[in-house]
Amino acid sequence: MNIIVTGGAGFIGSNFIYFELDKHPEDRIICLDALTYCGNLATLDEAMKNPQFRFVKGDIADRETVFSLFEEEKPDIVVNFAAESHVDRSIDNPEIFLKTNIMGTQVLMDACRKYGITRYHQVSTDEVYGDLPLDRPDLFFTEDTPIHTSSPYSSSKAGADLLVLAYYRTYGLPVSITRCSNNYGPYHFPEKLIPLMISRALADEALPVYGKGENVRDWLYVKDHCSAIDLVMRKGQVGEVYNVGGHNEKTNLEVVETILQQLGKPESLITYVTDRPGHDMRYAIDPTKIHRELGWLPETKFEDGIKMTIQWYLDNKEWWQNILSGEYQNYFEKMYGERL
Ligand code: NAD
Ligand code: DAU
Numbered sequence: 001m002n003i004i005v006t007g008g009a010g011f012i013g014s015n016f017i018y019f020e021l022d023k024h025p026e027d028r029i030i031c032l033d034a035l036t037y038c039g040n041l042a043t044l045d046e047a048m049k050n051p052q053f054r055f056v057k058g059d060i061a062d063r064e065t066v067f068s069l070f071e072e073e074k075p076d077i078v079v080n081f082a083a084e085s086h087v088d089r090s091i092d093n094p095e096i097f098l099k100t101n102i103m104g105t106q107v108l109m110d111a112c113r114k115y116g117i118t119r120y121h122q123v124s125t126d127e128v129y130g131d132l133p134l135d136r137p138d139l140f141f142t143e144d145t146p147i148h149t150s151s152p153y154s155s156s157k158a159g160a161d162l163l164v165l166a167y168y169r170t171y172g173l174p175v176s177i178t179r180c181s182n183n184y185g186p187y188h189f190p191e192k193l194i195p196l197m198i199s200r201a202l203a204d205e206a207l208p209v210y211g212k213g214e215n216v217r218d219w220l221y222v223k224d225h226c227s228a229i230d231l232v233m234r235k236g237q238v239g240e241v242y243n244v245g246g247h248n249e250k251t252n253l254e255v256v257e258t259i260l261q262q263l264g265k266p267e268s269l270i271t272y273v274t275d276r277p278g279h280d281m282r283y284a285i286d287p288t289k290i291h292r293e294l295g296w297l298p299e300t301k302f303e304d305g306i307k308m309t310i311q312w313y314l315d316n317k318e319w320w321q322n323i324l325s326g327e328y329q330n331y332f333e334k335m336y337g338e339r340l
Contacts, residue, residue: 001027004075006060006108007082008032009039011188012123012222016081017047019226028052030073032066033082034059037327038189042319060104070111077233079121080108086191087127087153088335091277094152101156102163109167109175121233122164122177126218126245127154129179131280134216140286141179143241150278165239174238178229181245181285184305185222186312190320191331193217194306197256198313199320201265206340211275213253216282220246221300221308231294245285246298255306262310273339 003020007013008031017029029047033039035057047053058065060082082104084090084097105122112120129141130148147162149155167173188195197207228244236242250258253270260267290296300308313320 001076002030002073003027003077003079004030004032004069004073006032006078006080007039009035009041009044009055010081010085011038012183012225013081014043014187015185015222016079016226016229017044017053019223019230021047021050021052023230025052028054030054030056030069030075032056032058032060032069036084037331038085038191040187040323042322043187060108061099063107063110066107066111067114070115074115075117077119077121078108078112078117079123079229079233080105081123083157084153087151088191088276090151090153090156092335094156097152097156098159102159105160105163109164109173113167113171113173118174119233119238120164120167120173120175121229122160122175123229124161124177124179125154125157126179126181126243126283126285127151127280128158128161130154132282132284134214134281140284141243142286143179143243143289150280161241168239176232176236176238177241178232178244179241180225180228180243181218181220181283183220183222183225185309186316187319188222188309190323190328193252194255194259194309195313195320197259198263198310199324201259201263201269202313204265204269206271207256207269208273208336208340209252209256209270210273210279212272213256213270214251215279216249216251216284217255218245218284219248219250219255219302219305220244220298221305224298224300227299228290228296231296232290235294237293242290242294243285243287244290244296245287247287248302249282249284250302258306259310262307271340273336
């Protein structure tokens with residue numbers, strides 16, 4: 001099969017490409033990525049050596065690029081990871097989120113309609129469900145939880161999801177959607193909580209914790225997300241949404257404290273800063289449907305996954321130090337300059 005993976009030079013997309021090349025060596029993977037600030041070709045160095053892999057630089061919202069790639073490759077499956085993915089950036093500048101996340105999804109599905117595919121898979125997020133209160137640990141997001149977004153990022157992802165389901169109902173496009181909780185693991189861009197805290201703790205720099213650090217996220221090791229997408233795009237029911245998460249709820253403070261303990265760094269590095277506007281309190285996934293229908297279960301416990309992740313950042317300093325030394329410095333100054 002020919003599989004187009006968009007956004008494959010980013011965090012989850014690159015992990016997915018390595019997962020697929022390893023698990024399904026008979027399939028060809030074509031990565032379409034615009035190499036925005038968070039796309040990194042160095043991440044795909046190993047994949048480039050594999051004859052079953054091809055990289056194409058291009059924007060999913062650019063109709064001409066997308067249609068000519070489909071014309072050339074005639075993909076069987078399209079998996080869309082390409083997105084603007086950082087909530088804080090969406091608060092600062094929503095426009096590009098609407099363009100990439102909604103319009104880009106539309107262009108990809110229009111190409112799927114024209115050229116014919118067996119599956120269009122949309123990689124979505126639990127953030128489309130909004131948040132849950134901290135004092136109701138009995139509540140979880142199911143696939144029937146109403147869409148109720150908080151940020152421009154989550155609204156753009158929800159808009160894309162609705163469009164995907166509309167293309168299924170209106171045009172009969174064979175689609176599926178996964179809505180996953182927070183991922184962590186190798187190649188995570190250091191603007192996100194876990195890699196940000198690891199890289200700053202290693203440099204003995206202040207760790208900016210928003211508000212009181214009591215917000216809860218449901219952490220999933222990235223490889224477990226990849227195995228869920230692989231199952232859904234090949235065996236999941238067309239037109240269906242599947243929630244993906246591993247019951248690994250942690251407060252942000254618990255996560256940061258774990259990182260400090262693992263690295264042998266003092267808790268005095270923790271610095272409470274002004275909260276994110278509209279900050280979601282708690283995410284928690286009920287993964288019953290994907291387990292019941294497809295037998296999916298996460299394999300990595302948070303306690304093990306966080307150790308593997310920290311070790312990866314220790315072993316791959318060049319990868320993230322290259323990022324920190326570039327344009328990222330302006331971003332950090334703009335986002336945190338007055339808060340720290
Ligand atoms: P990321 O920001 O690390 O990577 C995004 C990738 O998309 C980059 O390689 C970037 O260059 C590429 N890209 C951006 N705009 C593009 C465009 N217009 N055309 C082509 N490529 C473009 O993101 P991530 O964390 O790997 O997230 C991947 C997907 O998974 C996103 O759709 C996100 O909404 C979703 N998701 C992420 C998480 C998480 O915890 N990170 C959880 C659930 C769902
Ligand atoms: O739930 C899935 C979502 O998880 C994905 O859809 C998003 O693409 C992904 O970025 C992630 O969103 P979050 O906003 O939850 O992730 P982030 O790493 O930005 O923040 C995690 C938590 O840590 C959140 O409560 C905000 C907090 N935080 C984050 C940063 C960057 C801090 O306290 N300090 C920080 O400096």
